[in-house]
Amino acid sequence: MITVTGATGHLGRLVIEDLLARGVAAGDIVAAVRTPDKAGDLADRGVIVREADYTRPETLTTAFAGTDRLLLVSSDDIGLRVQQHLNAIDAAAKAGVRLVAYTSLLRADTSGMILAAEHVATEQALAESGLPHTLLRNGWYVENYTSMLSIALEHGALVRSTGQGRISGTARADYAGAAAAVLTGEGHAGAVYELAGDTAFTLTELATIVTDISGTTVTYQDLPPEQFAAMLVGVGVPDGIAKALADSDLAVKRGALYSDSTDLTRLLGRPTTTPTEVVRAALAS
Structure with missing residues (x-):
């Protein structure tokens, strides 16, 4: 049995789709979700749906029962994730899970990003748990930027604080494919x-790519991080998250999200999706 947490989220759904495409029977997949009603479409296809709330350990114990391999998709509750992940790791140990794959952050142990701290703590907890595990240190999704294309096109500007930092990003589906490869493959325990x-x-x-494909001129506007964080707060983003996002942009500026690693290509067995392909798909949708 393969269990995927956060299965109604963007990444979790893509992982389940990839597992099904690889020939894993729907009845051998558990979609572990906070709100089962949101996974009705998965249940209709034969996927087992179980309630799994990181803040309620008793639901995790039930959700992970019979699980052989578990994808622990990191929580999106920034600032609260460590205890939530500890709850999941404890439940996995009690369930006798044979492999836990965890979605961490690219070079989490050296990036220095605010967002990295909770990932590092989770990685350490996995090491201390004795559970066989694999660390999937995901880089940035290009969708982190294409999700805001309508605003960029309206104002003619893509506004962030990354400077000319290079981002080794790709489509979210590529990271999902890597997770599915680990969940269905062998020899991944202990790998980072x-x-x-x-x-x-x-x-x-990226702004040039958007301009070329859309026909609308979009330029990149670089803001000081404090100003970018204030802008986010002004449109309703909570202060702590705004500061974390601005810090992430600073990390990009200093190269924390650039990597020449070929791990993703090797797991996929093909080249990764280009930023141009992601932008084209976003504009077509």
């Missing part, structure tokens, strides 16, 4: 995979 796209880009270059 630095997952990065083959084509690195700056946001200036």
